[in-house]
Amino acid sequence: MSAALAGIELYRKLARDGLFADVYQTRSSFIVAASDAECALLETHATALTSVGVGIERLAGERLRQRYPVLSPNARLAIEVQDEGHAIGYKIVHRLLTAAGVIVERASTVDRLLVDHDGYVRGVATEKGVVLADAVIIAAGNGSARLLGLDGVLRPRKGQLLVTERAPALNAAMPGAIMSGRYLLSKGSQAGDLATRSRGFGLVIDPLGTGQFLIGGTREDSDAGQSNDLAAVSRILADAVSLVPGLAGVRLLRAFAGVRTAVADGLPLVGALPGLRNAYLATGFEGDGICLGPVAGRAIAQLACAKHPAFDITAFDPGRFAGIGVAA
Amino acid sequence: MFDRDVIVVGGGPAGIAAAIEAARAGLSVDILEQRPSLGGAIYRQPIEGVAPIRQSRAALNRYAELMSALTAFVVGLRHMSVFLGMDGDGLVLFEDRGAGTVKSLRARAVVIAVGAVETVHPRPGWQLPGVSTAGGLQVMMKETGRPPQRRVLLAGSGPLLVAVAAQMIRLGNPPVAIVEAGDPFGSIRDGLGLLRFPGLLADALSYLLTVVASRTPWQRGTTLMSIERTRSGLEATLKDRNGTMRTMTADRIGLHDGIRANDFGLHPAAIDMPCGPIVIHAGDCREALGAVAAAADGARAGRQVARLLTAASSSTDEIERQLVRERKAQALLAQLFSPVNPPAPLSSLPRDTILCRCEGRTAGDLHSLIGPSDVLSGREVKHNGRFAMGACQGRFCATHVAALMNELRPGHPPVHAKDLIGQRWPLRPTSIAGLTHVASDDIENDQFRKVDANL
Numbered sequence: 001m002s003a004a005l006a007g008i009e010l011y012r013k014l015a016r017d018g019l020f021a022d023v024y025q026t027r028s029s030f031i032v033a034a035s036d037a038e039c040a041l042l043e044t045h046a047t048a049l050t051s052v053g054v055g056i057e058r059l060a061g062e063r064l065r066q067r068y069p070v071l072s073p074n075a076r077l078a079i080e081v082q083d084e085g086h087a088i089g090y091k092i093v094h095r096l097l098t099a100a101g102v103i104v105e106r107a108s109t110v111d112r113l114l115v116d117h118d119g120y121v122r123g124v125a126t127e128k129g130v131v132l133a134d135a136v137i138i139a140a141g142n143g144s145a146r147l148l149g150l151d152g153v154l155r156p157r158k159g160q161l162l163v164t165e166r167a168p169a170l171n172a173a174m175p176g177a178i179m180s181g182r183y184l185l186s187k188g189s190q191a192g193d194l195a196t197r198s199r200g201f202g203l204v205i206d207p208l209g210t211g212q213f214l215i216g217g218t219r220e221d222s223d224a225g226q227s228n229d230l231a232a233v234s235r236i237l238a239d240a241v242s243l244v245p246g247l248a249g250v251r252l253l254r255a256f257a258g259v260r261t262a263v264a265d266g267l268p269l270v271g272a273l274p275g276l277r278n279a280y281l282a283t284g285f286e287g288d289g290i291c292l293g294p295v296a297g298r299a300i301a302q303l304a305c306a307k308h309p310a311f312d313i314t315a316f317d318p319g320r321f322a323g324i325g326v327a328a
Numbered sequence: 329m330f331d332r333d334v335i336v337v338g339g340g341p342a343g344i345a346a347a348i349e350a351a352r353a354g355l356s357v358d359i360l361e362q363r364p365s366l367g368g369a370i371y372r373q374p375i376e377g378v379a380p381i382r383q384s385r386a387a388l389n390r391y392a393e394l395m396s397a398l399t400a401f402v403v404g405l406r407h408m409s410v411f412l413g414m415d416g417d418g419l420v421l422f423e424d425r426g427a428g429t430v431k432s433l434r435a436r437a438v439v440i441a442v443g444a445v446e447t448v449h450p451r452p453g454w455q456l457p458g459v460s461t462a463g464g465l466q467v468m469m470k471e472t473g474r475p476p477q478r479r480v481l482l483a484g485s486g487p488l489l490v491a492v493a494a495q496m497i498r499l500g501n502p503p504v505a506i507v508e509a510g511d512p513f514g515s516i517r518d519g520l521g522l523l524r525f526p527g528l529l530a531d532a533l534s535y536l537l538t539v540v541a542s543r544t545p546w547q548r549g550t551t552l553m554s555i556e557r558t559r560s561g562l563e564a565t566l567k568d569r570n571g572t573m574r575t576m577t578a579d580r581i582g583l584h585d586g587i588r589a590n591d592f593g594l595h596p597a598a599i600d601m602p603c604g605p606i607v608i609h610a611g612d613c614r615e616a617l618g619a620v621a622a623a624a625d626g627a628r629a630g631r632q633v634a635r636l637l638t639a640a641s642s643s644t645d646e647i648e649r650q651l652v653r654e655r656k657a658q659a660l661l662a663q664l665f666s667p668v669n670p671p672a673p674l675s676s677l678p679r680d681t682i683l684c685r686c687e688g689r690t691a692g693d694l695h696s697l698i699g700p701s702d703v704l705s706g707r708e709v710k711h712n713g714r715f716a717m718g719a720c721q722g723r724f725c726a727t728h729v730a731a732l733m734n735e736l737r738p739g740h741p742p743v744h745a746k747d748l749i750g751q752r753w754p755l756r757p758t759s760i761a762g763l764t765h766v767a768s769d770d771i772e773n774d775q776f777r778k779v780d781a782n783l
């Protein structure tokens with residue numbers, strides 16, 4: 001939670017400074033409960049949020065209808081979480097790359113690190129040739145597993161997402177993203193029990209600035225990042241319509257999937273690689289990498305430049321897993 | 329386990345021929361067709377209660393032959409069924425527009441025969457209301473039996489412009505002019521080459537004679553550069569072969585710069601899939617070679633499926649020879665209609681020219697994304713420029729966006745339309761209500777029409 005707050009703090013700063021001015025917005029999100037079990041879970045979650053200083057409002061009955069008029073009558077309780085950050089991942093990536101003036105060698109897969117006997121990393125070998133460097137930062141998502149022999153530690157977690165056509169009136173009637181209380185159940189499962197659940201559903205409906213909706217999603221133990229299946233898409237949309245009935249009259253434009261990088265203990269891997277003098281790892285953000293990516297990236301850059309990271313990454317130390325190393 | 333042996337997508341000549349050959353081998357076959365009737369782009373049937381517009385006798389005969397062969401077999405016909413693609417589990421998905429639901433079928437093989445689409449080059453003003461494709465005007469005439477009204481200008485390149493003009497003339501509203509970038513009369517030798525393809529020649533001559541007799545101007549070697557809306561209508565700026573510019577005003581403009589395979593977003597052909605069905609492309613969506621070739625290519629695909637799924641051993645050698653011949657005919661046509669002056673590069677378009685009509689994205693938007701140093705991939709340009717992200721899923725813009733990217737970043741590996749579009753379902757925007765009421769695979773109780781002689 002404190003990492004997430006640091007992540008949001010950096011977004012806010014970059015928005016104030018101008019770099020993210022038009023690509024980061026704050027607005028409320030709404031977590032909605034429709035059953036007794038969900039209501040109970042939501043109350044607990046609300047208490048937890050309040051205790052770390054997040055502004056929330058509890059909405060029910062008439063007040064809920066006023067604040068969120070397009071919500072289904074089945075919704076019984078909602079928690080409005082104020083000042084939540086909102087940003088589109090690919091826009092952030094493009095903005096950061098452009099600002100840094102970095103040139104990306106696209107379509108260049110790194111095959112391995114070039115490690116000397118004393119643990120100094122000279123660079124990397126790619127299919128296109130060797131690239132020498134003073135320091136190497138591995139931020140290769142699921143690709144990090146192969147480079148570092150992290151097979152038992154990293155797990156691909158697929159997510160399916162949907163985008164609708166524009167529906168400006170419905171979009172304007174939604175003051176923020178809503179998620180079903182069931183998402184908490186699904187999200188709570190991320191620590192420890194990777195093997196027990198092969199596919200979870202958690203509903204988020206995000207009204208986009210274009211007037212479209214982004215609707216998600218699944219959490220699946222799979223790396224089939226290219227495919228969407230009818231069963232999942234139909235289930236997600238049925239859940240979405242039961243929360244916001246007006247979506248039934250909108251058309252689905254696109255379905256796509258991505259693969260998150262999950263870590264066995266549910267925490268990211270950010271820090272120096274044990275046994276290596278100048279190599280670092282930043283991955284394992286699972287479903288939070290848009291939020292955490294910039295702040296973790298900045299910390300790892302500081303570390304690589306022998307500065308003190310501005311954000312406490314001790315809990316994310318890759319050294320907590322025995323056997324992390326380089327398949328040299 | 330399987331609902332059908334073979335699903336054929338598209339009820340044009342290629343799809344019909346494929347269904348015939350697969351059914352002949354004893355396989356169970358369904359055809360999915362998005363429209364209310366079979367026929368495809370060329371044999372498009374009028375909507376109910378409208379008299380069909382005149383077609384050449386040869387074309388009528390070819391269609392009658394296909395249909396009588398089809399009726400000899402039991403083939404399931406699903407009208408108003410829009411193919412959405414194949415999902416990660418290998419299911420064939422379609423939206424049943426009649427029932428308002430999305431349905432899925434499991435098949436051993438899928439023949440995709442969704443035809444061609446028209447190419448239209450971007451030009452300033454091409455997105456204005458009143459500007460459509462020439463083929464769109466033709467479809468309207470075939471369905472309604474009425475010509476587009478008021479002053480119509482046809483422009484671009486290719487034999488279709490003459491065909492559309494002839495059909496308009498026969499229906500009583502000749503176009504104000506046909507503006508043609510090529511000059512098919514320019515080379516006697518190429519023209520004589522047509523003599524080797526009497527079928528093509530007969531069609532072409534009949535259309536040409538109609539155009540000549542009505543004195544419709546056919547302005548060859550001329551390019552439509554831009555369109556502007558003025559108080560008197562749509563003003564087209566034309567540039568002739570000597571570079572002289574002039575304007576012409578119309579109420580509607582039909583553009584057409586050729587046809588190309590409609591392969592956008594389709595699952596690629598695959599004949600040895602570990603899981604999931606065999607996928608074969610047939611007809612104009614594999615290679616745009618015209619109606620005769622489409623039927624032949626469909627038969628080839630149907631026989632290929634039969635060989636892969638049964639002990640059938642029917643040969644396709646004769647068909648391959650026929651395809652070679654049709655390819656030559658199309659190459660000759662392309663040569664006859666090749667532009668007199670090479671087309672201007674896309675990078676010379678004014679920056680405010682629309683590239684993506686769905687999202688209103690311009691050539692300038694693309695220029696500004698292609699920086700001098702870091703070179704974005706097709707996918708990044710798609711996301712950050714919002715190209716190929718609209719309702720048409722990139723059908724209209726992806727080819728041009730890729731071409732302009734390639735002009736702007738020479739020396740880099742070429743970007744293709746499919747890098748922007750990808751391969752995913754749904755291929756078309758699909759009703760969410762329909763997707764939440766996914767029909768069970770209760771095929772036996774499913775209402776669909778078997779092909780019968782009344783179609």
Ligand SMILES: Cc1cc2nc3c(=O)[nH]c(=O)nc-3n(C[C@H](O)[C@H](O)[C@H](O)COP(=O)(O)OP(=O)(O)OC[C@H]3O[C@@H](n4cnc5c(N)ncnc54)[C@H](O)[C@@H]3O)c2cc1C
Nearest residue numbers: 109110140141143159258259260285286287288289290291
């Ligand atoms: C469906 C879904 C929904 C999500 N929703 C949210 C959300 O709401 N909020 C949020 O904060 N996060 C969300 N995320 C998570 C977020 O997208 C990820 O955490 C984030 O993208 C991780 O960033 P990364 O840079 O660590 O890794 P990635 O984005 O995975 O990038 C790794 C890069 O490394 C490259 N690579 C891999 N191997 C090699 C190699 N050998 N050589 C060279 N390059 C290599 C890859 O091509 C890739 O470009 C979601 C993810 C998914 C899938």
Ligand SMILES: Cc1cc2nc3c(=O)[nH]c(=O)nc-3n(C[C@H](O)[C@H](O)[C@H](O)COP(=O)(O)OP(=O)(O)OC[C@H]3O[C@@H](n4cnc5c(N)ncnc54)[C@H](O)[C@@H]3O)c2cc1C
Nearest residue numbers: 338340341342362368369411442443463611612618619622
């Ligand atoms: C606009 C246009 C005009 C043409 N005019 C002429 C002409 O005048 N003379 C001539 O000789 N040739 C013409 N052609 C070429 C000729 O139509 C083709 O060569 C021939 O029809 C190709 O046959 P096909 O079966 O491959 O495709 P088509 O005949 O195009 O049949 C494809 C079928 O697939 C259906 N379909 C497409 N997408 C889906 C989907 N997602 N789900 C379900 N069904 C779908 C379509 O409705 C159509 O019925 C024209 C082509 C076009 C595009």
